Amino acid sequence: MSSKGMNRRQFLHSSGLAAAGAAAGGAVASGTGQKANAADMILTTLDPETASTLLAATRTIYPHETLSDIYYAGVVEALDAEAKGSPDTAKMLTEGAKAMNEAMSVNFVELSPGNRLEIIESMTDTPIFQKIRGTAVVALYNNPLVWRHFGFEGASYDFGGYINRGFNDLQWAGVPSQDASPDAG
Amino acid sequence: MAKYDLDDNSVVVVIGSGAGGGTLANELCQKGISVVLLEAGKRYSAEDFVNDEWDSFGQLSWLDMRTTSGSWRVAKDFPNLPAWICKTVGGSTTHWAGASLRFKDYEFKTLSTYGEIPGATLLDWPLSLADLEPYYEKAEDKMGTTRTHDIPGLPGNNNFKVMYAGAKRLGYKHVHTGNMSINSRPRDGRASCMQIGFCFQGCKSNAKWSTLVSEIPKAEETGKLDLRTESQVLQIEHDSEGKVTGVLYADADGNQHVQKARVVAVAGNSIETPRLLLNSAGGKHPDGLANTSGQVGKNYMRHMTGSVYATFDRPVNMYRGTTMAGIVEDESFHNPDRGFAGGYEMETLSLGLPFMAAFLDPGAWGGKFTAAMDQYDHMAGMWLVGEDMPQESNAITLHDSIKDQYGLPVPNVHFDDHPNDLAMRNHAFKQGSAIYDAVGAKDIFEVPPYPSTHNLGTCRMSENPRDGVCNSFGQAHDVANLFISDGSQFTTGGAENPTLTIVTLAIRQADYIAEQMGKKSI
Numbered sequence A: 001m002s003s004k005g006m007n008r009r010q011f012l013h014s015s016g017l018a019a020a021g022a023a024a025g026g027a028v029a030s031g032t033g034q035k036a037n038a039a040d041m042i043l044t045t046l047d048p049e050t051a052s053t054l055l056a057a058t059r060t061i062y063p064h065e066t067l068s069d070i071y072y073a074g075v076v077e078a079l080d081a082e083a084k085g086s087p088d089t090a091k092m093l094t095e096g097a098k099a100m101n102e103a104m105s106v107n108f109v110e111l112s113p114g115n116r117l118e119i120i121e122s123m124t125d126t127p128i129f130q131k132i133r134g135t136a137v138v139a140l141y142n143n144p145l146v147w148r149h150f151g152f153e154g155a156s157y158d159f160g161g162y163i164n165r166g167f168n169d170l171q172w173a174g175v176p177s178q179d180a181s182p183d184a185g
Numbered sequence B: 001m002a003k004y005d006l007d008d009n010s011v012v013v014v015i016g017s018g019a020g021g022g023t024l025a026n027e028l029c030q031k032g033i034s035v036v037l038l039e040a041g042k043r044y045s046a047e048d049f050v051n052d053e054w055d056s057f058g059q060l061s062w063l064d065m066r067t068t069s070g071s072w073r074v075a076k077d078f079p080n081l082p083a084w085i086c087k088t089v090g091g092s093t094t095h096w097a098g099a100s101l102r103f104k105d106y107e108f109k110t111l112s113t114y115g116e117i118p119g120a121t122l123l124d125w126p127l128s129l130a131d132l133e134p135y136y137e138k139a140e141d142k143m144g145t146t147r148t149h150d151i152p153g154l155p156g157n158n159n160f161k162v163m164y165a166g167a168k169r170l171g172y173k174h175v176h177t178g179n180m181s182i183n184s185r186p187r188d189g190r191a192s193c194m195q196i197g198f199c200f201q202g203c204k205s206n207a208k209w210s211t212l213v214s215e216i217p218k219a220e221e222t223g224k225l226d227l228r229t230e231s232q233v234l235q236i237e238h239d240s241e242g243k244v245t246g247v248l249y250a251d252a253d254g255n256q257h258v259q260k261a262r263v264v265a266v267a268g269n270s271i272e273t274p275r276l277l278l279n280s281a282g283g284k285h286p287d288g289l290a291n292t293s294g295q296v297g298k299n300y301m302r303h304m305t306g307s308v309y310a311t312f313d314r315p316v317n318m319y320r321g322t323t324m325a326g327i328v329e330d331e332s333f334h335n336p337d338r339g340f341a342g343g344y345e346m347e348t349l350s351l352g353l354p355f356m357a358a359f360l361d362p363g364a365w366g367g368k369f370t371a372a373m374d375q376y377d378h379m380a381g382m383w384l385v386g387e388d389m390p391q392e393s394n395a396i397t398l399h400d401s402i403k404d405q406y407g408l409p410v411p412n413v414h415f416d417d418h419p420n421d422l423a424m425r426n427h428a429f430k431q432g433s434a435i436y437d438a439v440g441a442k443d444i445f446e447v448p449p450y451p452s453t454h455n456l457g458t459c460r461m462s463e464n465p466r467d468g469v470c471n472s473f474g475q476a477h478d479v480a481n482l483f484i485s486d487g488s489q490f491t492t493g494g495a496e497n498p499t500l501t502i503v504t505l506a507i508r509q510a511d512y513i514a515e516q517m518g519k520k521s522i
C-alpha cells in the first residue's frame, strides 16, 4: 500500500499558508505555528500538491480568518480517507485540484483570495465542489478543538449539565417573571 | 419479560415503539393484554446516549434509504433524508424536545372553520376536543408535562430570556417556558432536568419523558410485553376475508419470521406506516392494505416550519440548557386577517455548532456564512411551527426501482408547500425577526425547514370511509382488527407539536381495543 506520509510542517510549507496560519492568532490559534508544525498529517492516498490545493480550497469555501490551517487540514485528511476507499473519489479530487491549479497561470495556493474565490465560484456545480463542501461542513465544524473558537462548549453531561454552570447567566435582556420562568426546583 | 410463540394468534402485535406504539403497548399490557412489540431499532439507555450531534445522529436515526420529490427545499438539500426521525426503542421520543401542547377546539374542525381552501384536502376530524380532554389529562399526567397537574414550569435559559424580552416588547402576552414533558422536579422515578442541552441526542438524565424510559419499562413490569428489538416488519398478512392474521418480520440476523396476531397496530411513523400498508398489497387488498379509499400515503403533512436565528452584541450561549426552552403562543390561533388560515407557535431552539453548520443555510458557503458562524455564541434562535394544509398530492409512495436491504421498494416522499404554508411561513419569519429586532439584533437569519421531524396524516381518520383510512379510534375502515396508532391518523395537523396528541390517541385507542376484544368484535 502506498502511504504517502507528509508531516504537517511540510504540508503547511508546501501549501504556502504556513505564514497565514501562524499569523492568524485568535482563540485556538495561539501558538498555532508550533502546534501545526508538530502535528503530523498522514496522507494515505492523495499527493501533497493535491492536498495543499484542497486545503486552500477548503479555506476559500469556509473562510474563518482566526482559524489556523491545522483545522482545515483535518478536512483534507477526511477527504484523503474517502479517497482511500474510493478510487473514483481519489481521481475526482486529484483531477479537480489539477484543474484548479491550471485555471489561471498561477497555482491555486499562490493565488490571491479574490482569484481563488473566482475559481471556486465557477466550480459550484461540479461534483468535486460538492464533495469538498459536503465533507468540510461536517469535518471542519465537528472538531471539538474548533468548538472553542466558536464558543461552543460541547458535551456537558459529565460536568453536570449547565444547571449550575450558566444556563441562565445572561444579564442583558432583563429577568422574566416567575410565572413565565420559575426558578429551578 | 413475556415470550410468546410465533403461532400464538391471541396476541396484539404493535409495530414501532415510539410515541404511539410504545404508549399503546404499555396501555394494553396494563389491562392484561398480551403484546408483541416489534421494533426495527436497537435498545439503548441513558448511559449509551452521547452529547455529540453527529455521533448521536448515527446512533439513533432512521437511515434506511428514502427518496424525495417535489418543490420543497429539503428535496434539494437532503434528497435522501426527508425526515429526521429515529430507529431505536423509544422511536423519535428519544430525540424529541418535549413540547407537549393540546390541540385547540377548532383544530379538530378545520373544514368547518376555515371553509374550503383551493388545493387543500381539509376535513373535520371524526372526534372533538371534548372527546379527547379526559385522555389529554391522562397523557399529561403520564408524561409529567409542566404547567399541568401542579407541575411547575422549567426555569428559562439564556435563549429563552432573549425571546421573552423581545416578545414582551412586541406586546405578546403568552410567553413562558412551555408545557414540557421534562421533569422540573423529580417525578415518576425520574430525576429533574440538569439543563444539559442535548435533548435531541437522547436525555442522559432521564428527565425527559420518552417511551424508552417510561412506557416500555412499565409495560415490562406487567409481564405481558414481549419486546423484540432489531425486528423490522416487512409485511402484514391477511386471510381470505381480508382480516389481518400476522406479520412477516426480519430479525437482527436477517432471518424472517411470521408472528401470528389477533390484532395488529401500526405505529412506524407517518412514512413507514403507509409504506408498510402499501408493501402489504395482495389478495383481498390489491391496492395496499386498508386502501379502498385510495388515501393510504396521501395527505402527508410535516407542519409549516422554519427557524429564525439572530446575533447580538453580547453573548447568549443559547446551547446551554433545554433545547426547546420556551414558547410564544400569541400567533397560534386562526385569524384570516393575517392572510392565511390556521396558526403557528414560536418556540426557542438551539443547535450545537456541528448542526448549526449543516442547517443554518444548507449548502451555503463563503464569507457571509462563516461570518454568521463566527457569531455562534452570540446567537439566539427559535423554531416556527404551524398548521400546514393537507394536500392529496403530498404523498408517500413506493419507489418504482430502488429497493431496501430486504428487497422492498423504498418510500418516496413528495411534498410541495401550499400557498397557505408559504404565507404563514412569511408571516412567522417577520414576527420572529421582529422579536429579535426588539432586543437589538445585529444580523437575522431566516432558516429554511429542516428534514421533517413532525410527520403526519398519511392514514388519516375520517367519518366517511371514502375520505380516509381509519375511524376515530384509528381502526382501519376496511379491516376491523388493524389499527393505525401514530401520527399517520391525524386528519389535519394543528399548530401544535403532535406528540401529546399521538399519546392521547394511543391511550384512547387502547381502551377501545380492550373493549372490542372483550366483546369479541375483534
Ligand SMILES: Cc1cc2nc3c(=O)[nH]c(=O)nc-3n(C[C@H](O)[C@H](O)[C@H](O)COP(=O)(O)OP(=O)(O)OC[C@H]3O[C@@H](n4cnc5c(N)ncnc54)[C@H](O)[C@@H]3O)c2cc1C
Binding pocket: B015, B016, B017, B018, B019, B020, B021, B038, B039, B040, B041, B062, B084, B085, B086, B087, B088, B089, B090, B091, B092, B093, B095, B096, B097, B098, B099, B100, B101, B200, B231, B232, B233, B234, B267, B268, B269, B270, B272, B273, B276, B324, B453, B454, B455, B485, B486, B487, B488, B496, B497, B498, B499, B500, B502
Ligand atoms: C429532533 C426532534 C424533536 C422533536 N421535538 C418534538 C417536540 O418538542 N414535541 C412534539 O410533540 N414532537 C416532537 N418531535 C416529534 C416526535 O418525536 C414525533 O411526533 C413522535 O415521536 C412520533 O411518534 P410515532 O409513534 O409516530 O413515531 P416514532 O416515535 O418515530 O416511532 C416509530 C418507531 O417505529 C419503528 N418502525 C418503523 N417502521 C417499522 C417497521 N416496519 N418495523 C418495526 N419497527 C418500525 C421505528 O424504528 C421507530 O422506533 C420531535 C422530533 C424530532 C426528530
Ligand code: SF4
Binding pocket: A161, B182, B192, B193, B194, B195, B196, B197, B198, B199, B200, B202, B203, B204, B205, B206, B207, B208, B321, B322, B323
Ligand atoms: S436539557 Fe434537560 S431534558 Fe434536555 S437532555 Fe438535558 S436534562 Fe434532559
